[in-house]
Amino acid sequence: MDEADIANDSILADMERRLARLQAAADKPPKTHCEKCDEPITPARQKLRLNLCFDCALLLERAGRFFRKG
Numbered sequence: 001m002d003e004a005d006i007a008n009d010s011i012l013a014d015m016e017r018r019l020a021r022l023q024a025a026a027d028k029p030p031k032t033h034c035e036k037c038d039e040p041i042t043p044a045r046q047k048l049r050l051n052l053c054f055d056c057a058l059l060l061e062r063a064g065r066f067f068r069k070g
């Protein structure tokens with residue numbers, strides 16, 4: 001076995017670990033309530049895996065715009 005083979009093996013193992021993590025995240029049930037204010041999140045937003053209610057997402061987006069300008 002030469003060194004190139006060992007390097008490829010560790011890269012593959014690393015990729016597999018990353019994929020496993022992504023898979024685990026995708027398997028998590030969607031949030032049913034907003035992370036910020038605990039308001040229920042609509043099923044449409046749950047499908048998109050959003051963890052904020054519409055109002056909080058809007059506020060956050062506005063805040064982001066404000067900070068980018070400033």
Ligand SMILES: [Zn+2]
Binds near residue numbers: 034035036052
């Ligand atoms: Zn909220």
